[in-house]
Amino acid sequence: MMKHFFFYLISVVLFNACQNKDNSVYLDNLSWKEDSAAYAQNFAIQFYNNDTRILIFKSENRLDTLSKIYIGNKNIEKTNYISGKTNGFACLSAVYAGYLDALNQSAKIKFIDNGKYLYSKRLKQLFDEKKMQSCATNGQLNLELLAENKVMILAYETDGSTNSDIIHFKRLKLPYMICTDFKEKHPLGRAEWLKVFGILCGELDNAETLFNEIAVHYQATKLYCEQNITEKPTVMLGALFGGNWNVSGGKSFIAALIGDAAANYSYYSYPSQDNRILPFEKVFEDCKNAQIWLNPNAYSSLKDLAEADIRYTLFKPFSTKQVFNNTKMINADGANAFWESGVVRPDILLRDFAICFHPNYFIGEQTVFFKPLD
């Protein structure tokens, strides 16, 4: 009796071991050829015959690969192998909904982390018609819902709570992709992630066309600024938060945009992409004579700014009314188009910056995301 029991036990174990054979080794051993990205550093798109592989890196040095996604027509049952069509997407940030919306693929978004802050009419309509649902309540992901639907989860890379969510994605064998688009240094690098989303939707050609258009517009504005504008204003960013000032690094996305719009950022001297927390008096000393002030937190008028802290009035842009914020397109629910589609359209952002910094060179042109505080 015991003999038979052990025989069955060993058979079951061996059977399971064979069943769990990982296809990663097979897939990784193929001779993938990379189609190098023009600006983006944190992803690689590789091809092998009719198969495509997306690699997402933790940083530009490409030492750590956070996600590997395979797209093809092979009959491979693997969590990160998309055979044919996806079951849709769960976007854990409105930015990813912005990418998919730009590619006219909004209908594929089945879940979003917070449906309240959607700006795009198309996305909002899908949410109102319940074709798209919230997959998080009070910041907690509804893993049961995601497991039931097996959609591709688009998550952002962080060291905090998202990482604990990723442990659950792995445990439940849910397809997911960790995005590091926000670590791109070049504004067009972030927009180039359209290609990643395009591949996931089977719309690479469409994505490439859109990205090329964006790049052409961006470069045209940049070139115009370079060739025509000689006086570069100094730009300061942000406002106080909890007694300190959160300053964007000199190699950040926004610092690059400011430079390309023919202006100087106050903190180019901080050679980092990351934000730096500085005391108010330090920022005052460094930026008191700046000409332009961008993104003073959520303040939408100079009066609000002065009421929040009278010392804001000591900055030159306050007295010259050269304070601009990304609050031009906000709907009744408080959703801001800038956070949804701003990173997808750096060409529009650059044009906005150029109009704000050098209105005399863009007479009659209107900004899209930014407006002056009055």
Add this chain to the structure above:
Amino acid sequence: MIKKTAILVSLLLLLLLLNIIFCNGVPLFQKSAWQTIFFQFRLPRALTAFCAGGVLSIAGLLMQNIFKNPLAGPDILGISQAASLAVAISILSNFAFGGIIIAAIIGSCCYLFLLILLSKHISNSTTLLLIGVMSGFLFSAIISTMQSFSAAENIKSYVMWGMGSFAKNTPNQAIIFLIVTPLLFLFAMFHAQKFDLLLLGNQKASMLGLNVSNIFIIAVLVAGVATGISAAFCGPVAFVGLAAPHLCKMWFATYSHKWLITACFFMGASITLFADLLASSLVSDIQFPLNAMLSILAAPVILWVIIKRRNEN
């Protein structure tokens, strides 16, 4: 006693000066716009630290006296939690009724009023202490519940407020604090002898003609206003109200509240100024959380009290 007080005042003045000159790790005279930086940033910051430390230490001393508990502090009555709740309502639910400062003052004053009403009927200090502690738990639970329903950015704002800071006050706010502080100090000094009598025990103090209920109300009022206004201007400031009275009792070796209140005021102000100086200038242009710095400085004092009491027992 006068000599010790003079040393303490000298230390305080030195720290005040150091804070103004070396705050943020860069000497004031090296700043291009030093006048603006002095009047708009460093002086308000130093004065806020001075006032907060001073009034919270007095509050701590009075709480330790009326509750006969060496580990009682200004936040033991749940006043700072009440202020925190009002701030949490303001930040987390986007219900702005005049900003964080007004919210904290309203929250602490409403709770203080309730506490004074209760203390008129409850002369037992232990019961009042328990009410304070339980109210604190209740307020913290409500805040936790609200946090779980709030947007990440609002939670971040609330957490930042909770870390405490002397840097966010404008000169006008510092002046308001500077007006209230001497009033609280003088009010406490005016009743110093009554607090001396209370040390004999409630029964003996009553037999000597002291109205114990009234002195309870006075202590609660001083502690409440001190905690509320500090929470309003600096966020919840940890430990100073607990540590300063013990340091003063140890050094001055007196039970006279006239001296203890004075000493606590200067000692508390010195501790907060020193903590703020460390938090802001250990590394140039990097701010360490104030409450973390205060806890690092004050925790050894509290440990010392616990060990000392254990040895005495």
